[in-house]
Amino acid sequence: MARRRDLADQQQRLSAATWSVLAERGLPGLTLRAVAERAGCTTGMVLHTFADKQALLVHARELLHRRTGQRADAAQAAADTPRAALRAVLWQAASPTEEKREEARVWVGFLAAALADPVLADLHRSYNRRFVDRVAALVAAVRPDRPPADCRATATSLVALVEGLNALAAVDPATYSDQAQRNAIDTALARLDTRP
Amino acid sequence: MARRRDLADQQQRLSAATWSVLAERGLPGLTLRAVAERAGCTTGMVLHTFADKQALLVHARELLHRRTGQRADAAQAAADTPRAALRAVLWQAASPTEEKREEARVWVGFLAAALADPVLADLHRSYNRRFVDRVAALVAAVRPDRPPADCRATATSLVALVEGLNALAAVDPATYSDQAQRNAIDTALARLDTRP
DNA sequence: GCGTTACCGTAACGTACGCTACGGACCGGA
DNA sequence: TCCGGTCCGTAGCGTACGTTACGGTAACGC
Numbered sequence: 001m002a003r004r005r006d007l008a009d010q011q012q013r014l015s016a017a018t019w020s021v022l023a024e025r026g027l028p029g030l031t032l033r034a035v036a037e038r039a040g041c042t043t044g045m046v047l048h049t050f051a052d053k054q055a056l057l058v059h060a061r062e063l064l065h066r067r068t069g070q071r072a073d074a075a076q077a078a079a080d081t082p083r084a085a086l087r088a089v090l091w092q093a094a095s096p097t098e099e100k101r102e103e104a105r106v107w108v109g110f111l112a113a114a115l116a117d118p119v120l121a122d123l124h125r126s127y128n129r130r131f132v133d134r135v136a137a138l139v140a141a142v143r144p145d146r147p148p149a150d151c152r153a154t155a156t157s158l159v160a161l162v163e164g165l166n167a168l169a170a171v172d173p174a175t176y177s178d179q180a181q182r183n184a185i186d187t188a189l190a191r192l193d194t195r196p
Numbered sequence: 197m198a199r200r201r202d203l204a205d206q207q208q209r210l211s212a213a214t215w216s217v218l219a220e221r222g223l224p225g226l227t228l229r230a231v232a233e234r235a236g237c238t239t240g241m242v243l244h245t246f247a248d249k250q251a252l253l254v255h256a257r258e259l260l261h262r263r264t265g266q267r268a269d270a271a272q273a274a275a276d277t278p279r280a281a282l283r284a285v286l287w288q289a290a291s292p293t294e295e296k297r298e299e300a301r302v303w304v305g306f307l308a309a310a311l312a313d314p315v316l317a318d319l320h321r322s323y324n325r326r327f328v329d330r331v332a333a334l335v336a337a338v339r340p341d342r343p344p345a346d347c348r349a350t351a352t353s354l355v356a357l358v359e360g361l362n363a364l365a366a367v368d369p370a371t372y373s374d375q376a377q378r379n380a381i382d383t384a385l386a387r388l389d390t391r392p
Numbered sequence: 393g394c395g396t397t398a399c400c401g402t403a404a405c406g407t408a409c410g411c412t413a414c415g416g417a418c419c420g421g422a
Numbered sequence: 423t424c425c426g427g428t429c430c431g432t433a434g435c436g437t438a439c440g441t442t443a444c445g446g447t448a449a450c451g452c
Contacts (some may be wrong), residue, residue: 002428003419014227024311028224032410041413042431053410105311112308115301116222125368132371149321156371157380164360171310172321175328175352184353191387198397199449227439238401238438249440 010049014039018060023102027109061110065127083143093162095182104166132159161188206245210235214256219298223305257306261323267364278337289358290377300362328355
């Protein structure tokens, strides 16, 4: 036996480097060389940690999901009412900080990549549906009187609104300012009260 | 003098080929060779018509805007009331047909490209703001009693919802079915009645 | 009809990509 | 201390990209 490495740690660091490059240079700028440079190693090490570029992409996509999922968990747990939880989850999905704008850019990059990569498309669908499920459960908690199908429709609509705000704010933060985003979400949420 | 060519026609045909490749292979698959093959010519002709690849991209982006703009014009003109016009414009922006799904894919591609290309980012902002202006004017026509700032906020929210639906439906048409999209838009529009 | 000129196909250049083969470096065990 | 195996940096392969240079070709004016 000899030299042992922390595989998980390397994967995480390389995923973070991948993400950083994605956010900064966009999808076309995401090359193994750029990732290696950002991570402070060589392409050899990158391809010893991940079998190929697609494996790296998949792992970075999972990392993005984990980050947003954890933040959603935290927002949900910190709220004391279902209504506050729903609002907190949607607000955190919007992008008030620079860090989350970066996430939004990466998200858009992966969305575009999913259009041509079936594996990434599967991941996107899976993660997005999980997000819809989460929101639908919260909507059902806020309005237990509504049929589940209604809650699900409302949830898909809310998710589309939030992701649309995120995507548009990534390119035009002036038009889709933080305040505009929160305003849009709150207005959409107000419908939960006024309708039967 | 000698051989004259129809520059505008060539630009249009090459833009269409660019768009077709974009929709089918995504942004990474958009190469000058692929465009030339799709257009039935060579890369030499492509680069005699457009100075470089970016010029081709810019022209294709303008073409996308022109198509969606024309369809919005038609939808708006065919409606007899402001409310019907607003609904028609938003519905046509959503993607009920395969042709518009293609447009949605191209739109997502250009959105991602805009994250790394300042020129495309400028174009995106310009076109998107024009769309927001159009929707805001329609909202103001439906509810003349509301202050313009309110109409604009509602418009940005509606645009974010529509573009979010488009983007998500491009990758997951099962979850974001045509009916789900129209349902979401109509529900958002219903707010125009119920609120003061 | 013929020369001139605009036009475009051909071919290739330089670059950067994903990926691989190989050899040295490093570390745990004896 | 030395051995053996694991690990990773180096170098380079083949490919495909954007772009360019050049020569052939087709059309217009005279």
